[in-house]
Amino acid sequence: MNNKEIKFSNTKGFRGFLLIGGLAFLIIMGYFYIGGLIKANRLKSDCTETTTGLVYTYPYSGRNSGLMEKRVGAHYEVNGRTYSVMGIDSVDHRPNEEITVHYNPGNPEDGYAGYAPYHISHLIGALSLFFGLMMIVAFFKLHAERS
Secondary structure, eight states: OOOOOOOGGGSHHHHHHHHHHHHHIIIIIHHHHHHHHHHHHHHHHHOOEEEEEEEEEEEEEOTTTOOEEEEEEEEEEETTEEEEEEOOOTTTOOTTOEEEEEEETTEEEEEEESSSOOOHHHHHHHHHHHHHHHHHHHHHHHHHHHO
């Protein structure tokens, strides 16, 4: 019986997974990351007016968890109409606290609370781009070892 050590990382299938998976991460999640950046930059440039809003919490059910969480948003008023922004940092703000809301004077429902617009796709996209790059680097490292 031959006692050869099998290195899973040097198999063609695993290297193919690293390359294809890494490229998929880069393309798909890069799309979300860039989309989030574009939306945040658009909000920052369009939302030139400010008003004071009140922080509120709202229930949020995680996609697969089924658990109800509390998320934080802000209600604000422009020209007698009330609007809402959702997804502000819950660590820094408590319900009924006043917060500065930046809004688009041409379309007041476009707005963000706090210092800068933020979209969750920034974080998800950045992490996914990192993992995609690491998978591709691992592919080339294993490919070089194999040669």
